[in-house]
Amino acid sequence: MSSNAPGRSDKHTAPPLPEPLRVPVADSHTHLDMQSGTVEEALAKAASVGVTTLVQVGCDLAGSRWAAETAAAHDAVHATVALHPNEAPRIVHGDPDGWSRQGARQPGGDAALDDALAEIDRLAALPQVRGVGETGLDHFRTGPEGKEAQERSFRAHIEIAKRHGKTLVIHDRDAHADVLRVLKEEGAPERTVFHCYSGDAEMAEVCARAGYYMSFAGNVTFKNAQNLRDALAVAPPELVLVETDAPFLTPAPYRGRPNAPYLVPVTVRAMADVRGVDEDTLATALAANTARAFGY
Ligand SMILES: [Zn+2]
Numbered sequence: 510m511s512s513n514a515p516g517r518s519d520k521h522t523a524p525p526l527p528e529p530l531r532v533p534v535a536d537s538h539t540h541l542d543m544q545s546g547t548v549e550e551a552l553a554k555a556a557s558v559g560v561t562t563l564v565q566v567g568c569d570l571a572g573s574r575w576a577a578e579t580a581a582a583h584d585a586v587h588a589t590v591a592l593h594p595n596e597a598p599r600i601v602h603g604d605p606d607g608w609s610r611q612g613a614r615q616p617g618g619d620a621a622l623d624d625a626l627a628e629i630d631r632l633a634a635l636p637q638v639r640g641v642g643e644t645g646l647d648h649f650r651t652g653p654e655g656k657e658a659q660e661r662s663f664r665a666h667i668e669i670a671k672r673h674g675k676t677l678v679i680h681d682r683d684a685h686a687d688v689l690r691v692l693k694e695e696g697a698p699e700r701t702v703f704h705c706y707s708g709d710a711e712m713a714e715v716c717a718r719a720g721y722y723m724s725f726a727g728n729v730t731f732k733n734a735q736n737l738r739d740a741l742a743v744a745p746p747e748l749v750l751v752e753t754d755a756p757f758l759t760p761a762p763y764r765g766r767p768n769a770p771y772l773v774p775v776t777v778r779a780m781a782d783v784r785g786v787d788e789d790t791l792a793t794a795l796a797a798n799t800a801r802a803f804g805y
């Protein structure tokens with residue numbers, strides 16, 4: 510393969526392998542089913558730079574079943590299962606711009622959401638499924654007409670996580686106050702992770718008091734994300750995780766190119782800078798925290 514001229518970034522070219530971490534860590538949130546290449550290739554590439562464990566996150570029924578199957582087949586992979594906050598309203602109302610690659614969907618009403626939740630419940634009982642998520646609230650992509658279905662789905666996922674003793678994985682986009690409110694009303698599970706943490710330092714204090722894990726993604730490296738770095742700086746060391754959310758949120762300087770678990774070291778190094786610790790110290794904490802957060 511030919512390399513690009515310096516300074517030129519090809520949107521479809523995978524960023525180069527970073528220098529390996531000396532202390533292995535986990536990617537606490539990834540979507541292998543939305544990335545190119547095989548699972549085996551992704552795991553080998555990640556392991557070659559010290560990313561030895563992955564949490565594969567389901568967003569719809571097909572993706573959740575796939576996550577459970579993939580985790581059953583690979584020791585390095587743990588699964589979480591859920592209907593994404595933008596998926597739940599689509600099941601109820603239908604939506605031509607569906608999350609799922611299945612595309613346009615017929616509205617199924619409340620009964621269809623109940624059926625889908627029953628399947629998530631069944632999958633959540635499996636031993637290789639360590640968490641329920643990503644669930645939560647997304648006021649960015651879901652408009653007012655979908656709010657009710659989204660919140661009903663979120664509450665149901667919290668109940669499922671608690672009943673099975675699994676970790677709750679939260680997706681919170683432009684919905685901080687409502688997510689915290691629902692968690693308080695329902696009672697959060699023992700282990701709750703804010704994936705792609707997007708709050709400020711003040712919210713990090715709230716999460717810290719509640720014992721919620723905060724998982725930082727590649728956007729913590731973005732120039733305009735000082736609020737995330739401020740939050741990371743005050744988060745208790747035992748509650749911090751790292752993730753890719755790949756194929757999304759590729760860290761700088763590769764922003765806009767395809768993301769994958771092997772790029773975790775780039776984000777870990779940026780996070781170590783923010784916290785003023787060396788990379789091995791941070792990696793040791795991240796590895797222990799992820800194992801504790803997902804109970805593996
Ligand atoms: Zn998300």
Ligand SMILES: [Zn+2]
Pocket residue numbers: 538540566643754
């Ligand atoms: Zn995600």
